[in-house]
Amino acid sequence: MSQCKQFCTFFLDGMLFGIEVLKVQEVIRYQEMTIVPLAPKIIKGLINLRGQIVTAIDLRQRFKFSERFSHQPPMNVVVRTEDGAVSLLVDEIGDVLEVKEEKFEPVPETISEIIRDLTKGVYKLKDKLLLVLETEKAASIDSFQDRLVKKGK
């Protein structure tokens, strides 16, 4: 008997990503947001989530992917993190998938470092691969940038 896990999936630059269902607070359509001047580029803005102010992080920026086409408004995946709710902006929302633990494999070394850094591993689905997002890391700005700074030195 192998264990199953449920993932909320979404697309980003044509790839399929997943976040453990329990970590997702809600998925909402694109919201108007307030830009935060001087903030790191990955922070797209602030949204009002029923009276709660939530920071929106653009995952494309986070992964250093190309800019999103403007005619395609992103979706908000609101995740719970240690520092409260954070909204992750993604291209498109997929289904909630149930995957078997045995299909898991760590991220291959050949993938770019940024992706390796922000993902836990890969589930091999029938027709495609599901990358599991390292939610806490993806929703924070420090870890990644710190590393860059250190490397620069």
Add this chain to the structure above:
Amino acid sequence: MGYNVMSNEEMVKEFLIESNENLTRLDQEMVELEQNPDNIALLSSIFRTIHTIKGTCVFFGFSKLEALTHIGENLLSRLRDRCLQLTPEITSGLLSMVDAIRQILFSIEIEGKEIDTDFSELIERLTKLNKEQTTNKEPKSLNQQPESYNKDPQILSQQLELSSKDSQVLSKDPEPSNKELQNPKETRRSVVPSNKTEALSDFVSSNNKTEILQMLSGFNLDIEQANRSNSTFYTESTQETIDLNKLQTENRSLTQVLSENTRNTQNLSDNSIRVDVSLLDKLMNLVGELVLARNQILQFTATQSDSAFIATSQRLNLITSELQEGVMKTRMQPIANIWNKFPRVVRDLAVLCGKQVHIEMEGKETELDKTIIEAIKDPLTHILRNAIDHGIELPQVRQALGKSPEGCIFLRASHEGGQVNIEISDDGGGINSEQVKQKALKNGLITPEQAACISEREATNLIFLPGFSTSEKITNVSGRGVGMDVVKTNIEKIGGLVDVQSKLGNGTTIKIKIPLTLAIIPALIVTTAQERYAIPQISLLELVRLESDSTNLGIELIHNTPFYRLRGNLLPLVYLNRELMLNEANLSHKSNAINIVVLQADERSFGLVVDEINDTEEIVVKPLSKHLKGISCFAGATIMGDGKVALILDVLGIAQNANVISEVRDRALTDKLTKPLEHSEHSEHSENYQTLLLFRVGKTGRIAMPLSMVARLEEFPSTSIETAMDEEVIQYRGQILRLIRLSKLLYPNAPSLPEQEVIEVIVYAEQDHSIGFVVDSIIDIVEENLVIQHRSHRQGILGSAIIHQHVTDILDVHNIIDRVDPHCFEPVISNKDISYVSM
């Protein structure tokens, strides 16, 4: 009597809350009493408090607490009866008793039972204190009496019973007993004057407890006098019984007083209830949300035309505002709540350091949000500690310096425009900024280069650096080098500012500015690059709008840094869009007007240029997520009426980013800040404070006039001067402004200075008329205690005064106008004149 507290949990809780309140008051009263040992009312109050605690703990069976309070009560009753003289030792003893009581109460609160610590030492100490002095005055046996009560509560209650019988007999006794007093062999009953006893029984049934107490104390005094006058006749045993009798009667009556007391508190408690703070916090959050919803509805209402709907939403608006105010009030507490603990702290520390210190307070009733009160409690205590340990000198030193041996710590709190100012000053040795600098250098907190170039004020403020301590040795009180930095961080955490000013040899003043509340603040909404931002109104000074025609005139550049001349002072300008690196292309170029929001950051002002000024609004401050904490320009975020998020600007952060805060201005600030301090020293003239405009006329004439009489300061090119009816005039705001050259008027014989290209004009206006005084230059605007020392007989000058260490003539505006054009302001001049002269 056991520890059967579980069934009484609620009552115990009540008892704890009440006792803690009482103890706090007790601390205060004790210290007060020490200064004023003859205050019977104070003693009675202390006695009553201890007695209340004792009475209740007998009821609950807290035997340690009872033993402790009992001995204290005895000591107090002796004090009240003048058998004992209050000494510092007794006060200390009683205070340690209060501490012990607090300790026990705390353990009851936490563990539900009394603490295991043995207090017998303290009891012994108190007993000894009780004995020591009494032996001088009265037979020993007397003092042992109270102790016998002490040991066994049951005996006490038996004796109480007994005494109630006695008092019945007492009140029946109809004869005045003064004669009987002469006879020592008479029974003990006769000692008490029966008129007193009758009065007593009358009073006991009455509702007025103070009367009873007064009665009682008088009663005790009478007995005391009787005792003394007759003591020679008494055998030891008789006197013992008398004392016993007295104590018992007193016990009984006090029990009755106590019950009266409880009845009174019940009446009081009808009007107030205790509410859990967390409930208030929840309420506060809800009101915050309600305010947001209200704002949204109001914005929606603006687009509606249904009058019923508009009326309803207006009512909603009003009710919400009132509700918000009400909820805020529930959380407001007077600063006295923490200050009241300070006299005790000061006393203890002073005794510990061998210094004499008294504390004075002003503005005790100043109210603050509960969270803020809690947040400033520790910092204030710490500052106080420092003031006593480091600030105030030893009595001998003070005397040698010609100061009173007793040092003074002065606390002042006041509201000022949505902020609370708290000042803690001492009249001690002050801070030696040089020493501070050396110490910081030694501890490696600053580099030698830094040390060389910092100002005196900055050096003084080094005490706020982590790891700083000037104290040569670590004392029990302070000197560990952690402290002032914690004070600073704690105050800054709640959005406050700390500043220290010190005059070597004269003392130190620490000023704290904190916001009234944290949750909901009024803010000005501005727009820049089509984004809205909220600016807390606390930092807002004024709004200036430069219309298209004056745009280029007003703003000047010094090496590409823009400035605006605001009433003669250079106001550095900061463009919000540039500061936030917003796209300039977004700027609306339609209007040529420039909106300047004049802001105050850390006592300095600067102008923030924004595209549009929208409105003021009450906003609910929400913290920013961790991601954005690093951006110093923003203090938080809020949700606007339309549901969108707006960022709250951190004025201080922006000022720092834009380098508005710099050393040069720092010095000007020091001067400004130290002045009020000096003023308070000679406060006898303080009513005469005036803001004065200083200007120069001719080569040497230094003249001042009240700023309140100045309508505007203007500069005109000298070419724009025209003449009308042989007088110099200028076109000014569509009117003809008559110019008066003060130099010609005041110094007719002096050679006139060469004509300048630009003339400086002080515009004086009254009703529809205005008149322009031409001066040679504007020097400054100062606030000064105006004392005209030298009356003048010269026309146009009231007299001379010392302003900023220079002798300055004071302009007599009305006299000048009278001379030049007596009819100009005729209808108004008479009453105005009076107010000016009364200056």
